[in-house]
Amino acid sequence: MSQLKAFPKEFLWGSATAANQCEGGWDLDGKSPSIADCITMGSLGEARKITLELDEEKYRYPSHRAVDFYHRYKEDIALMAEMGLKVFRMSINCTRIFPTGEETEPNEAGLAFYEDVFRELKKHGIEPLVTLCHNDMPLAFTKECNGWKDRKLIDYFLKYCKAVFTRYRGLVRYWLMFNEINIMTKPTGNWHHAGICHEGTTDFGNQVDVPQDRYQALHHLFVASARAVKLGKSIDPSYQFGTMVTSFLYYPYTCSPDDIFYAYEQTQIQGYFCTDVQIKGEYPYYMQRYFERNGIRLAMEPDDLKEIKEGTVDFLSFSYYGSNCLTVQETKEELLGNMSKGVRNPYLEITQWNWGIDAKGLRYSLNCFYDRYHVPLMVVENGLGAEDHPVRTADGGLTVEDDYRIEYLKRHIQEMRLAIDDGVELLGYTTWSAMDIVSLGTGEFKKRYGFVYVDCDDKGEGTLDRYRKKSFYWYKKVIETNGECLEG
Numbered sequence: 001m002s003q004l005k006a007f008p009k010e011f012l013w014g015s016a017t018a019a020n021q022c023e024g025g026w027d028l029d030g031k032s033p034s035i036a037d038c039i040t041m042g043s044l045g046e047a048r049k050i051t052l053e054l055d056e057e058k059y060r061y062p063s064h065r066a067v068d069f070y071h072r073y074k075e076d077i078a079l080m081a082e083m084g085l086k087v088f089r090m091s092i093n094c095t096r097i098f099p100t101g102e103e104t105e106p107n108e109a110g111l112a113f114y115e116d117v118f119r120e121l122k123k124h125g126i127e128p129l130v131t132l133c134h135n136d137m138p139l140a141f142t143k144e145c146n147g148w149k150d151r152k153l154i155d156y157f158l159k160y161c162k163a164v165f166t167r168y169r170g171l172v173r174y175w176l177m178f179n180e181i182n183i184m185t186k187p188t189g190n191w192h193h194a195g196i197c198h199e200g201t202t203d204f205g206n207q208v209d210v211p212q213d214r215y216q217a218l219h220h221l222f223v224a225s226a227r228a229v230k231l232g233k234s235i236d237p238s239y240q241f242g243t244m245v246t247s248f249l250y251y252p253y254t255c256s257p258d259d260i261f262y263a264y265e266q267t268q269i270q271g272y273f274c275t276d277v278q279i280k281g282e283y284p285y286y287m288q289r290y291f292e293r294n295g296i297r298l299a300m301e302p303d304d305l306k307e308i309k310e311g312t313v314d315f316l317s318f319s320y321y322g323s324n325c326l327t328v329q330e331t332k333e334e335l336l337g338n339m340s341k342g343v344r345n346p347y348l349e350i351t352q353w354n355w356g357i358d359a360k361g362l363r364y365s366l367n368c369f370y371d372r373y374h375v376p377l378m379v380v381e382n383g384l385g386a387e388d389h390p391v392r393t394a395d396g397g398l399t400v401e402d403d404y405r406i407e408y409l410k411r412h413i414q415e416m417r418l419a420i421d422d423g424v425e426l427l428g429y430t431t432w433s434a435m436d437i438v439s440l441g442t443g444e445f446k447k448r449y450g451f452v453y454v455d456c457d458d459k460g461e462g463t464l465d466r467y468r469k470k471s472f473y474w475y476k477k478v479i480e481t482n483g484e485c486l487e488g
């Protein structure tokens with residue numbers, strides 16, 4: 001690959017997590033329950049239940065203990081430093097800062113916790129990349145006003161942003177607004193992204209969907225994001241803000257014009273709508289058409305569109321796990337993906353959790369995004385969820401010979417380099433995930449992504465001790481050589 005353009009010297013090699021999937025300490029130091037704290041453990045065949053009232057006798061709630069980053073962050077950050085990470089993507093759990101959302105003053109214990117984490121990162125020369133809202137929100141808002149459906153959450157979000165933007169000046173530079181905001185274009189977005197729970201909703205797979213409410217909530221997220229950008233820049237002009245979407249990469253299953261147009265339309269709505277709004281600063285024409293055809297009428301205040309125009313983001317970040325195929329026919333074998341469903345692509349391998357592996361799709365996505373927006377890009381999630389089988393090391397510890405993970409990451413890094421050679425401006429890459437954490441989709445521990453094995457099983461048993469996997473040493477070398485050496 002040496003004839004190709006190299007990764008930029010300042011390339012941000014890193015890894016990622018989300019608060020509710022790694023911290024634990026769900027009720028400590030003033031924290032209130034978040035929407036993430038009342039979803040049960042599930043599996044590939046059994047959707048996670050949404051229980052507005054906790055029933056700990058009957059269910060397990062994986063976020064409650066998670067992998068205890070709350071108490072072990074120094075050890076975790078030391079391991080990241082040993083790997084040579086330049087950036088660590090993490091999220092702030094807003095229920096540590098404004099626990100119920102109604103407080104007028106932030107919770108000092110919560111602010112102090114993240115300040116300690118940022119200082120620890122700084123000590124090791126690791127740049128934090130902070131998601132303000134990664135599927136967390138006070139559960140109280142769901143009960144009181146059905147989450148982001150209510151416009152009042154914009155003020156709550158701004159209050160939270162003001163507290164963290166002010167407190168962490170000089171410690172954080174890169175901010176992401178709402179994790180995978182474009183999942184709001186699908187019914188799954190109701191719970192995860194907006195805290196909306198209509199009567200009759202029971203679990204992830206069965207969420208009662210009222211598109212009018214969902215798109216209204218998404219409008220509130222857009223306004224909140226735009227205002228937060230302006231607020232942040234007024235507090236510290238060097239702050240850099242990114243939108244964060246999941247790459248819904250859809251191929252037409254056949255070359256039938258019907259499949260092609262169907263895949264194109266779904267790509268517009270799911271793939272580009274949110275970035276069009278947050279980067280171009282306006283609602284695209286195709287969504288006006290979609291709203292009209294589906295009887296959706298958004299309530300807006302007079303300045304909303306102006307604010308959206310003025311509060312555009314600086315860069316585009318996205319998660320990328322693979323692709324899916326779409327067809328208008330109904331009889332094909334179904335394939336899952338990150339919050340997506342489609343038809344199995346005969347050219348692709350699949351993971352143990354039925355997600356299509358498509359490294360070249362990453363190069364394709366990078367080119368599509370760059371071509372459309374001409375803003376810097378960051379890949380902020382990419383990785384392989386797989387079951388690991390730890391083996392004993394000579395010193396009595398554990399390790400995992402995870403060549404499958406190395407192979408997956410290697411192929412994606414190769415495609416990123418090709419995209420850079422194509423001319424794409426790519427700022428960084430944070431794999432999912434730094435250490436093993438709880439799976440968002442299924443709540444399992446056994447669906448592992450990390451470079452560091454965490455001793456914990458699906459019954460919630462295990463010491464939570466950390467062990468370096470083979471991929472840990474591999475990624476260290478990738479970073480040391482700035483992506484030149486990808487051999488395992």
Ligand code: BGP
Binds near residue numbers: 018180339439440442
């Ligand atoms: C994304 C989320 C992450 C993460 C990842 C992997 O949708 O932003 O939080 O978990 O997917 O998904 P899963 O955990 O379901 O394997």
